[in-house]
Amino acid sequence: xxxxxxxxxxxxxxxxxxxxxxxxxxxxxxxxxxxxxxxxxxxxxxxxxxxxxxxxxxxxxxxxxxxxxxxxxxxxxxxxxxxxxxxxxxxxxxxxxxxxxxxxxxxxxxxxxxxxxxxxxxxxxxxxxxxxxxxxxxxxxxxxxxxxxxxxxxxxxxxxxxxxxxxxxxxxxxxxxxxxxxxxxxxxxxxxxxxxxxxxxxxxxxxxxxxxxxxxxxxxxxxxxxxxxxxxxxxxxxxxxxx
Numbered sequence: 001x002x003x004x005x006x007x008x009x010x011x012x013x014x015x016x017x018x019x020x021x022x023x024x025x026x027x028x029x030x031x032x033x034x035x036x037x038x039x040x041x042x043x044x045x046x047x048x049x050x051x052x053x054x055x056x057x058x059x060x061x062x063x064x065x066x067x068x069x070x071x072x073x074x075x076x077x078x079x080x081x082x083x084x085x086x087x088x089x090x091x092x093x094x095x096x097x098x099x100x101x102x103x104x105x106x107x108x109x110x111x112x113x114x115x116x117x118x119x120x121x122x123x124x125x126x127x128x129x130x131x132x133x134x135x136x137x138x139x140x141x142x143x144x145x146x147x148x149x150x151x152x153x154x155x156x157x158x159x160x161x162x163x164x165x166x167x168x169x170x171x172x173x174x175x176x177x178x179x180x181x182x183x184x185x186x187x188x189x190x191x192x193x194x195x196x197x198x199x200x201x202x203x204x205x206x207x208x209x210x211x212x213x214x215x216x217x218x219x220x221x222x223x224x225x226x227x228x229x230x231x232x233x234x235x236x237x238x239x240x241x242x243x
Contacts, residue, residue, distance in 0.1 A: 003088035004036040005108055005164075009095050010077040011041060015049040017095045022057045022064060025093075028101045029063075035108060038087065039064045042077035075177070075184025082170045091164035099162040100205040107164040110200030116169040116241050117192055118200040119155060120162030126203035136208065143223060147186065150231050153193045155201060158186040162204060168242045169197055176236040182219045183226035190230055197241045 007025065011018065022039065029037050041054045041064065054066040067081055082090040089111055093099060099120050110118035122129050123144060129137070140159060147158055163185065165173075169192065177187045193199055 002035045003108070003112055004038075004086075005033065005089045005091060006038055006040055006081070006085040006087035007104075008040045008042050008078060008081040008085075008090065008092040010044060010074045010081075010092060011046065011050055011054075011095050012044050012072060012074075013046045013048045013050060014095050015046075015053045018050065018053050018057060021095050021097050022061065024097065025101065026061050026063060028104075032102075033105055033108065035089075037063065040067055040081050040085070041065070042067045042069065042081040044069045044074065044077040045072045073180040074182060076180035078184060079174055079177070079180065082165075082167075083174055085167065085170075088167055089164055090167055090170050092161065094161035098207050099160065100207075103162070103202055103204045106202045107162070107200075110202060111164060111166055113200075114198065115200035116197040117165040117189070118163065118202060119157065119189070120160045120204040120206075121155075121157035121201050122160050122204060122206045123157045124201060124203040128205040130205075130207045133208070139220060143220070146224075147190070147227065150227055151190055151194070153190060155189055155193065155199050157201075158189055160204065160206070162206075166242075172239045172241070173197070176238050178229075179222075179226055181222060183223050186223060187226055187230065191235055191238060194235050195238050195240070 043050050058064050058066050069077055069080055078092055103120060107118040121127055144158060147153060173188055173192055176191055177184060179187050
């Protein structure tokens with residue numbers, strides 16, 4: 001029997017994007033993923049109409065669930081959704097579906113073939129990125145080179161919002177991740193690789209969202225602080241990966 005898959009969409013004030021992305025995502029999964037699946041909208045303290053829109057989508061699509069968290073933080077939303085999931089595989093993607101959905105079955109296949117974590121990469125050979133500004137491209141490549149120089153890790157892209165992992169890996173690693181915001185992904189991957197978890201990489205086609213409200217400077221500052229904390233404070237120990 002194939003593994004069950006939970007696709008988490010972390011959101012904050014996304015009342016306009018959800019009615020477009022959720023039907024599109026559900027249609028894709030229905031037509032292209034043979035696994036049993038569900039979609040979880042993880043709302044981290046939205047103050048617009050996100051809750052009403054999400055509850056309406058849950059009524060329209062039986063496989064869609066809604067999780068509300070009273071505090072902000074994308075990492076906090078993923079932590080709660082993944083640790084609370086009963087599916088064999090937990091995953092997430094950005095609500096704007098910037099990463100081409102055609103790559104999602106490959107993420108699942110990576111895990112079913114033995115990886116503990118699977119990540120989409122915009123920086124690998126075979127990846128295609130469109131409409132991305134020079135500033136964002138430069139900062140992304142510089143950040144990932146900084147990760148490599150500090151920790152000598154093998155994964156090429158820590159920040160792509162397109163990841164999946166086995167439930168066993170999530171249960172073992174996430175309790176040791178301290179960050180609850182944008183650094184959550186990077187911290188999780190560094191801990192995982194340094195503790196022997198296998199990370200599969202899938203090159204993806206990715207289209208930048210020019211309407212993104214992410215504060216690049218603030219996020220970069222948080223990332224640098226997180227890297228320094230791990231480098232000089234030590235990488236926490238976690239249980240060995242299941243084999």
